[in-house]
Amino acid sequence: MAHHYAIVPAAGSGSRFGAEMPKQYLSLAGCPLIHHTLAALCRCPAIERVWVVLSPGDRYWPQYDWSALGAKLETVYCGGETRAQSVANGLAAAETAVADDDWVLVHDAARPCVSAAMLDALCRELADDAVGGLLAAPVADTLKRAGEGQRVQATLSRDGLWQAQTPQMFRYGVLRRSLAAFPDVTDEAGAIEAAGYAPRLVRADASNLKVTFPADLALAEMILKSRREDIAP
Numbered sequence: 647m648a649h650h651y652a653i654v655p656a657a658g659s660g661s662r663f664g665a666e667m668p669k670q671y672l673s674l675a676g677c678p679l680i681h682h683t684l685a686a687l688c689r690c691p692a693i694e695r696v697w698v699v700l701s702p703g704d705r706y707w708p709q710y711d712w713s714a715l716g717a718k719l720e721t722v723y724c725g726g727e728t729r730a731q732s733v734a735n736g737l738a739a740a741e742t743a744v745a746d747d748d749w750v751l752v753h754d755a756a757r758p759c760v761s762a763a764m765l766d767a768l769c770r771e772l773a774d775d776a777v778g779g780l781l782a783a784p785v786a787d788t789l790k791r792a793g794e795g796q797r798v799q800a801t802l803s804r805d806g807l808w809q810a811q812t813p814q815m816f817r818y819g820v821l822r823r824s825l826a827a828f829p830d831v832t833d834e835a836g837a838i839e840a841a842g843y844a845p846r847l848v849r850a851d852a853s854n855l856k857v858t859f860p861a862d863l864a865l866a867e868m869i870l871k872s873r874r875e876d877i878a879p
């Protein structure tokens with residue numbers, strides 16, 4: 647029976663958010679944003695261990711008590727210059743515990759609102775999949791390409807377009823080899839695609855947002871409070 651493990655890239659600086667600290671440590675519904683993210687993964691019965699990948703110079707992590715998250719959590723200070731490098735380094739840190747055919751769920755620290763139902767759907771729908779896949783949501787708005795002076799240059803068809811989210815779930819060995827071969831990707835699925843595979847899109851929704859800009863934090867708080875069970879202990 648294949649096991650499930652999680653890797654959480656959490657070594658970013660949050661430059662687009664523009665806060666005085668990395669956005670993963672900003673207060674959200676009474677505790678650091680990343681606490682909610684890690685709590686959702688640690689609460690998932692299918693996930694056996696969670697590696698959080700921090701920047702080697704992260705001075706914020708030691709300031710908090712993470713004990714409520716339990717024994718599944720492993721902390722590694724091996725974040726890289728890019729998200730892909732952080733993920734690759736996290737996979738390397740987990741190599742003695744994870745077998746080639748085990749499933750790895752890579753989830754952004756900046757997505758605190760992932761629900762138990764979404765995690766269950768991802769693991770269930772991909773359980774027997776030959777490739778793996780990712781949570782995603784169909785594009786709902788009309789898309790415009792900006793030109794000079796932030797003027798509309800073109801309207802793009804949204805037919806068949808989905809917004810990629812995380813977790814992205816692939817077999818450990820294939821994922822490590824694909825990221826090593828194709829490191830210049832913005833998500834794990836991109837490396838898997840470059841290796842010639844077609845990941846499956848598992849439908850989620852906009853509530854699994856990535857906190858990127860300041861306005862996203864209030865949205866995340868509203869989402870968590872509307873669900874109650876996802877508010878970390």
Ligand SMILES: Nc1ccn([C@@H]2O[C@H](COP(=O)(O)OP(=O)(O)OP(=O)(O)O)[C@@H](O)[C@H]2O)c(=O)n1
Pocket residue numbers: 654655656657658659660661662663669670699725726727728729730732733754755756757856857858
């Ligand atoms: N070198 C990096 C860059 C990003 N991340 C992580 O990847 C996730 C998604 O990236 P993003 O939302 O872009 O976070 P930041 O890189 O921090 O934001 P920005 O691009 O605005 O600087 C975040 O949880 C972030 O911590 C990482 O582990 N290592």
Ligand SMILES: C[C@](O)(CO)[C@H](O)COP(=O)(O)O
Pocket residue numbers: 729754809810811812832833834856
């Ligand atoms: C992985 C991801 O969240 C899928 O949408 C996205 O690619 C992360 O991008 P970022 O620029 O690192 O936030």
